[in-house]
Amino acid sequence: xxxxxxxxxxxxxxxxxxxxxxxxxxxxxxxxxxxxxxxxxxxxxxxxxxxxxxxxxxxxxxxxxxxxxxxxxxxxxxxxxxxxxxxxxxxxxxxxxxxxxxxxxxxxxxxxxxxxxxxxxxxxxxxxxxxxxxxxxxxxxxxxxxxxxxxxxxxxxxxxxxxxxxxxxxxxxxxxxxxxxxxxxxxxxxxxxxxxxxxxxxxxxxxxxxxxxxxxxxxxxxxxxxxxxxxxxxxxxxxxxxxxxxxxxxxxxxxxxxxxxxxxxxxxxxxxxxxxxxxxxxxxxxxxxxxxxxxxxxxxxxxxxxxxxxxxxxxxxxxxxxxxxxxxxx
Numbered sequence: 468x469x470x471x472x473x474x475x476x477x478x479x480x481x482x483x484x485x486x487x488x489x490x491x492x493x494x495x496x497x498x499x500x501x502x503x504x505x506x507x508x509x510x511x512x513x514x515x516x517x518x519x520x521x522x523x524x525x526x527x528x529x530x531x532x533x534x535x536x537x538x539x540x541x542x543x544x545x546x547x548x549x550x551x552x553x554x555x556x557x558x559x560x561x562x563x564x565x566x567x568x569x570x571x572x573x574x575x576x577x578x579x580x581x582x583x584x585x586x587x588x589x590x591x592x593x594x595x596x597x598x599x600x601x602x603x604x605x606x607x608x609x610x611x612x613x614x615x616x617x618x619x620x621x622x623x624x625x626x627x628x629x630x631x632x633x634x635x636x637x638x639x640x641x642x643x644x645x646x647x648x649x650x651x652x653x654x655x656x657x658x659x660x661x662x663x664x665x666x667x668x669x670x671x672x673x674x675x676x677x678x679x680x681x682x683x684x685x686x687x688x689x690x691x692x693x694x695x696x697x698x699x700x701x702x703x704x705x706x707x708x709x710x711x712x713x714x715x716x717x718x719x720x721x722x723x724x725x726x727x728x729x730x731x732x733x734x735x736x737x738x739x740x741x742x743x744x745x746x747x748x749x750x751x752x753x754x755x756x757x758x759x760x761x762x763x764x765x766x767x768x769x770x771x772x773x774x775x776x777x778x779x780x781x782x783x784x785x786x787x788x789x790x791x792x793x794x795x796x797x
C-alpha cells in the first residue's frame with residue numbers, strides 16, 4: 468500500500484459526502500480528509516488543493532489551482548462536464564459515481580402517477596363535501612398509467628431503472644439511445660438517434676436522461692418536440708440544455724404538447740446569486756408545467772451509495788487495484 472493519502476472534498480456539493488466518509492476507509496489509509504470552499508479563498512485552501520492525492524469535487528477550471536499531485540479526481544456525481552481534464556496532471560484518473568437511478572425513477576413515477584391518480588384534488592374536494600371522483604359517476608373516470616407507453620431518451624443507469632419500474636406497471640417501453648440497445652425484456656422497441664422524431668411520436672410520456680455532451684446539447688429541438696403527440700408529456704431528469712430552452716417553452720405555452728415535468732434547468736444559483744429563476748423564459752407562468760429544483764436523485768441513500776463508490780476507489784488506488792467508473796485517464 469502507498470503512503471497515507473491526502474484527500475480533499477472541494478466545494479459545497481462535495482462536502483455533502485464528507486460526513487462518515489473516514490469510517491469507510493481502513494485505518495491509516497488517509498493522512499488527512501479536509502473540506503475546502505468552492506472559491507478556495509480561505510487560508511491555505513489553495514495549497515491543500517494543489518497538494519492533494521485525491522480530490523472529490525465537481526469542478527476544475529481556469530480559476531482552480533493546478534492539482535499537481537492528484538492521482539484520483541473523483542466526481543461525487545455522474546456528470547463530469549464541469550471538470551476540465553486538460554488541467555489534470557499525468558497519471559491522474561477521473562472517475563464518477565452513480566447510485567442516483569433508483570430515486571430518480573421514483574421521482575419520474577411520482578410525477579406520472581400524479582396525472583392519473585389525482586389524490587390531492589380528491590382530498591381537497593372531499594374536505595368540502597364534494598365527491599368529485601366518486602366511483603360510479605361516468606364523468607369521474609380516471610386514466611391508467613399502465614395502459615400507456617413510456618419513451619426513454621437515454622438508456623443508461625437511469626433509463627434502465629425507469630424501464631424496470633414501467634414494466635411493473637404494465638407499460639409499453641420504447642427507447643432511443645446514442646448506442647445500440649441490446650435486446651431486453653424491458654424494451655418493446657428501440658430507435659437510434661437518427662430516428663429521433665419517430666421515437667418522440669411513439670410514446671405518451673418522454674423521459675430525457677441523456678447526459679450533456681456536444682452531440683446531445685439541444686438534441687430535443689423544436690422539430691423533435693413537434694413530433695410528440697399533443698396529449699404527451701416530457702420529463703427532463705438528464706441535463707436542461709439537452710432540450711432546447713426556447714423550443715420547450717413555446718411547445719408548452721402554445722400547448723403543442725400536454726405538459727412537462729422539469730427537474731434539470733438552464734440557469735442555476737451561484738455564490739453571488741442564491742435566488743434565481745431557472746430559465747430566461749417564464750416557465751413558472753405555465754399551468755401545464757411541474758417545476759422542481761434538480762432534486763430528483765437527492766436522497767440519503769444516494770449519498771451513502773456514492774460515498775461507498777468513492778471510498779472503494781480510494782482503497783483501490785492505495786492498493787494498486789484497477790479503479791471503477793473511470794471516465795478519463797491522463
